[in-house]
Amino acid sequence: MNVQVISCVNEARAEDLSQKTVVVIDVLRATSTMLTALANGCHEVVPVETVLQAKSLQTEGTLLGGERFCKKIPGFDLGNSPLEYKSYQVAGKTVIITTTNGTRAIQKASKANHIVIGSMLNAKACAERMAQLDNEIAILCAGTQDLFSLEDGLCAGLIADELLRHLQAASGSPAQVSFNDFGLAMLNAYREVQHQLTDTLLSCANGKRLTKLGFKDDVLYCAQVNTLAIAPQVIGGKLEAIPACL
Amino acid sequence: MNVQVISCVNEARAEDLSQKTVVVIDVLRATSTMLTALANGCHEVVPVETVLQAKSLQTEGTLLGGERFCKKIPGFDLGNSPLEYKSYQVAGKTVIITTTNGTRAIQKASKANHIVIGSMLNAKACAERMAQLDNEIAILCAGTQDLFSLEDGLCAGLIADELLRHLQAASGSPAQVSFNDFGLAMLNAYREVQHQLTDTLLSCANGKRLTKLGFKDDVLYCAQVNTLAIAPQVIGGKLEAIPACL
Structure with missing residues (x-):
C-alpha cells in the first residue's frame, strides 16, 4: 500500500489525487464539524466552495453552515463550530456547509476514486x-491559506498510525505500507506528541487564533481521538455517515 | 526569537528570507559536502547554480565539484560525495560547487542578512x-526537485532542538522561541527518531536512492550529529569556515 501525505491544498497536484482514495483533513474545524453533524443524525452534509453556492442550494428545511475568517457567515443558520451541530439542530436535516480551507480541499479531490472525511475524532474508523x-492513498491536509497547519499534519500522522495498527492486526505481521517523506515526518511528529495532543493543538497557530476568538472549547473538542465510529465518504457531492464496520 | 522552518526551496517566499538569518540545509548531500570540505582545510567554497558558471570561474589551482542526478559532472574534479573531499584533495584550495538543490537554496537566500550552512554534522555549531x-531566523530545507525531503526536515528539527538547548543553557531559564507550525512538526519528528537517525535516513526517499546508486557510505556519514564545530557563512558569494566559538 502506498500512502502519500500532502501538506496543504496548494501542494496537491492533480495526479497526486486522481484514481486514488483521498482522505481530506481539516481538524480545526471543517471536517471535525461535518463529522459531528453526521454523528448527531444529520441526514447529509453538502460541502460547497462559495457563500453564493450555499445560498443557491438552500431549500425549506435545509440549514446553511460555515465560516469566513473563523466567524459565522451573516444570514447562515450555523457557524463552523462543531459544538453548534447538536442533534436538536441537525437531526434528519441537510446541512450545506462552506468553509475557507476544508471545502476547498474536498473540491480539489474531485477526481479521486473515493473521498473519505477524516479528523482526530474518527481516525480509527x-x-x-x-x-x-x-x-493507493493520498491524505490531503487542508492547511490554512495555502500554508501547512500542524493539527492537520498530526492528524495525518495519527491516521497513518491507526492504519499500520489495523493492517498489522488484520494480517498478524508488520504492515507493508510505503509512505512519502512528508508522511514519515508526520507519523513521527504525531508519535512524539500523542500524549500531549490537546496542549499541542492549543499551542499551534490555529489553536492560538481560535482561542483568542473565543473558540477554545472547539479546540479541546477537536483534539479528542476516536470518539466517532463513522467514516463518511463524499458521493455525488454529498457526505453521508457510513459506520466504520460496513 | 522567531524561527520559521520552510519545507523546500519552492515553498520559500522572498519575504520569508530577506532581512533575516537564513540557515540552508541539504543533508544529502550538498551542505554536508561543503562543510566537510571546509573542515578538511579547503580555503573557500564557491556555490554556483549552473555547470557553465562553475566552468567559467575555474582558474589554475581551483577544483570543480558537484553533481547532476546524484552523479559527478563530466570533466569535474570531484562529485557530491563528502567522502571525496579529503584533506589531500582540498586543503588550501578553492572549490567551486554546483548541485541540484543545495546551491539553488543558497541562491534563493541571497537577500538574507546572513546565510549559515547547516547539516547534521554541524547542528550545534x-x-x-x-x-x-x-x-529573526528562517531554516530553509533544500528538499529535492521542489518536494520536501525527510532528512532536511529532521535536520531542521535537530538544529531547533540544539538552539533551544543552547538558549536555555545561556539564560538558565526555558528558551523563548516562537516556531511556525512546520517548525514544530519537524522538532517533534526529530525528537521521535533521534536515537534511530541513521536507520531513518537510510529509509527515506533520498537515502534509498543514494544506497541504490552505491552511495550508502555517504548516507551513514551524513547521519552523524555534531562531528564538525564550524558554522560557515556565505559572504560575497563564498563560504569560509568560521569556528562556532568565534
Whole structure:
C-alpha cells in the first residue's frame, strides 16, 4: 500500500489525487464539524466552495453552515463550530456547509476514486475505511491559506498510525505500507506528541487564533481521538455517515 | 526569537528570507559536502547554480565539484560525495560547487542578512551561530526537485532542538522561541527518531536512492550529529569556515 501525505491544498497536484482514495483533513474545524453533524443524525452534509453556492442550494428545511475568517457567515443558520451541530439542530436535516480551507480541499479531490472525511475524532474508523477501499492513498491536509497547519499534519500522522495498527492486526505481521517523506515526518511528529495532543493543538497557530476568538472549547473538542465510529465518504457531492464496520 | 522552518526551496517566499538569518540545509548531500570540505582545510567554497558558471570561474589551482542526478559532472574534479573531499584533495584550495538543490537554496537566500550552512554534522555549531546573529531566523530545507525531503526536515528539527538547548543553557531559564507550525512538526519528528537517525535516513526517499546508486557510505556519514564545530557563512558569494566559538 502506498500512502502519500500532502501538506496543504496548494501542494496537491492533480495526479497526486486522481484514481486514488483521498482522505481530506481539516481538524480545526471543517471536517471535525461535518463529522459531528453526521454523528448527531444529520441526514447529509453538502460541502460547497462559495457563500453564493450555499445560498443557491438552500431549500425549506435545509440549514446553511460555515465560516469566513473563523466567524459565522451573516444570514447562515450555523457557524463552523462543531459544538453548534447538536442533534436538536441537525437531526434528519441537510446541512450545506462552506468553509475557507476544508471545502476547498474536498473540491480539489474531485477526481479521486473515493473521498473519505477524516479528523482526530474518527481516525480509527477512517483508517479502517482506507484499508477496505484502496492500495493507493493520498491524505490531503487542508492547511490554512495555502500554508501547512500542524493539527492537520498530526492528524495525518495519527491516521497513518491507526492504519499500520489495523493492517498489522488484520494480517498478524508488520504492515507493508510505503509512505512519502512528508508522511514519515508526520507519523513521527504525531508519535512524539500523542500524549500531549490537546496542549499541542492549543499551542499551534490555529489553536492560538481560535482561542483568542473565543473558540477554545472547539479546540479541546477537536483534539479528542476516536470518539466517532463513522467514516463518511463524499458521493455525488454529498457526505453521508457510513459506520466504520460496513 | 522567531524561527520559521520552510519545507523546500519552492515553498520559500522572498519575504520569508530577506532581512533575516537564513540557515540552508541539504543533508544529502550538498551542505554536508561543503562543510566537510571546509573542515578538511579547503580555503573557500564557491556555490554556483549552473555547470557553465562553475566552468567559467575555474582558474589554475581551483577544483570543480558537484553533481547532476546524484552523479559527478563530466570533466569535474570531484562529485557530491563528502567522502571525496579529503584533506589531500582540498586543503588550501578553492572549490567551486554546483548541485541540484543545495546551491539553488543558497541562491534563493541571497537577500538574507546572513546565510549559515547547516547539516547534521554541524547542528550545534549552527545553532550557536544563529543565536549570535539574529532574532529573526528562517531554516530553509533544500528538499529535492521542489518536494520536501525527510532528512532536511529532521535536520531542521535537530538544529531547533540544539538552539533551544543552547538558549536555555545561556539564560538558565526555558528558551523563548516562537516556531511556525512546520517548525514544530519537524522538532517533534526529530525528537521521535533521534536515537534511530541513521536507520531513518537510510529509509527515506533520498537515502534509498543514494544506497541504490552505491552511495550508502555517504548516507551513514551524513547521519552523524555534531562531528564538525564550524558554522560557515556565505559572504560575497563564498563560504569560509568560521569556528562556532568565534
